[in-house]
Amino acid sequence: MKVAITGAAGLFGRGLVQVFSGRHEVYPLTREDADITVAEQVQAAFKKIRPDVVIHPAGIPDLDVCEAEPAKAYLVNVHGTRHVAEAARGVGAGVAYISTDAVFDGKKTSPYLETDPTNPPTVYGRTKVRAEKLVQGLPRHWIFRVSVLFGPGKTNIIERALRNIMTGKEFDVASDQLGLATYTLDAGLKIKEIIKKAQCGVYHLGNQEQCTRLDLVRQAAKLAGLDSKRIMGKPADQMGRRAVRLKYSVMELGALKSAGIPLPRPWQEALAEYVPTLLALLRLKAHEGAHS
Numbered sequence: 001m002k003v004a005i006t007g008a009a010g011l012f013g014r015g016l017v018q019v020f021s022g023r024h025e026v027y028p029l030t031r032e033d034a035d036i037t038v039a040e041q042v043q044a045a046f047k048k049i050r051p052d053v054v055i056h057p058a059g060i061p062d063l064d065v066c067e068a069e070p071a072k073a074y075l076v077n078v079h080g081t082r083h084v085a086e087a088a089r090g091v092g093a094g095v096a097y098i099s100t101d102a103v104f105d106g107k108k109t110s111p112y113l114e115t116d117p118t119n120p121p122t123v124y125g126r127t128k129v130r131a132e133k134l135v136q137g138l139p140r141h142w143i144f145r146v147s148v149l150f151g152p153g154k155t156n157i158i159e160r161a162l163r164n165i166m167t168g169k170e171f172d173v174a175s176d177q178l179g180l181a182t183y184t185l186d187a188g189l190k191i192k193e194i195i196k197k198a199q200c201g202v203y204h205l206g207n208q209e210q211c212t213r214l215d216l217v218r219q220a221a222k223l224a225g226l227d228s229k230r231i232m233g234k235p236a237d238q239m240g241r242r243a244v245r246l247k248y249s250v251m252e253l254g255a256l257k258s259a260g261i262p263l264p265r266p267w268q269e270a271l272a273e274y275v276p277t278l279l280a281l282l283r284l285k286a287h288e289g290a291h292s
């Protein structure tokens with residue numbers, strides 16, 4: 001199968017390229033290959049590749065950037081996705097769109113189902129809802145809602161936390177946002193499985209067991225043998241951020257269960273796999289920095 005992956009230089013894009021390579025013919029697309037805000041560039045890329053499936057994580061994932069620059073957020077996240085969907089339709093490709101738990105309102109106290117109404121309080125969330133709807137207009141589509149990504153290839157919350165405390169600094173992180181965490185390589189494997197055998201539709205996707213961001217980075221620090229007391233938990237609304245944060249965005253992995261697909265392992269196990277390689281990389285960089 002020919003698989004084109006947008007946002008291939010991004011955190012999830014890199015994980016997806018890694019997971020899909022080998023068994024599939026993978027075409028990583030960076031901004032230089034095709035700027036998704038320019039319809040002709042996306043069409044030209046897809047006409048050349050003629051993919052069977054396009055996986056589309058490209059976008060602006062930063063809630064505060066989206067809140068500060070709504071026009072840019074709509075241009076990239078909504079119109080960019082429209083261009084990807086239309087170009088995919090033109091070559092008969094299915095689209096797997098990477099969405100987010102931020103489509104919800106955060107007011108529930110039990111896990112969000114795929115069928116629950118969306119009602120995001122942020123610009124980012126509203127752009128992702130609009131983009132989901134555009135992709136749902138395609139005959140072959142999958143929507144994967146992920147949350148709090150971590151994994152190899154690009155900086156992420158775990159990498160930032162460990163880098164800070166390794167250099168003697170403290171790291172502030174929200175203590176009151178309960179949700180799922182998503183190891184990019186685990187999520188990539190599930191996407192591969194679903195595209196192969198499960199029906200189109202909306203899928204919640206993350207590692208099992210809920211956690212706060214504080215739980216996640218404290219556990220990473222412990223696994224790394226670093227001083228987890230340097231990780232400072234704070235209420236999200238005291239962190240000086242522009243966009244509101246959801247206090248509760250745990251997602252039920254209902255569609256995965258219904259499709260009979262084994263659920264991703266708990267986040268603690270994924271973290272235990274990821275942290276040693278990250279730590280080795282950070283130590284190497286610190287060593288190179290000290291000798292340059």
Ligand SMILES: NC(=O)c1ccc[n+]([C@@H]2O[C@H](COP(=O)([O-])OP(=O)(O)OC[C@H]3O[C@@H](n4cnc5c(N)ncnc54)[C@H](OP(=O)(O)O)[C@@H]3O)[C@@H](O)[C@H]2O)c1
Nearest residue numbers: 007009010011012031035036057058059061100146148149
């Ligand atoms: N990160 C999270 O915790 C999280 C949580 C839930 C959902 N998500 C969703 O997951 C997806 C991937 O997130 P991520 O963390 O991997 O983001 P990321 O690391 O910022 O990657 C996004 C990629 O999109 C590319 N991009 C941005 N504008 C573009 C344009 N106009 N044309 C072509 N490419 C463009 C970026 O290219 P450059 O490298 O050139 O900037 C970047 O490589 C996003 O759709 C996000 O909404 C992320």
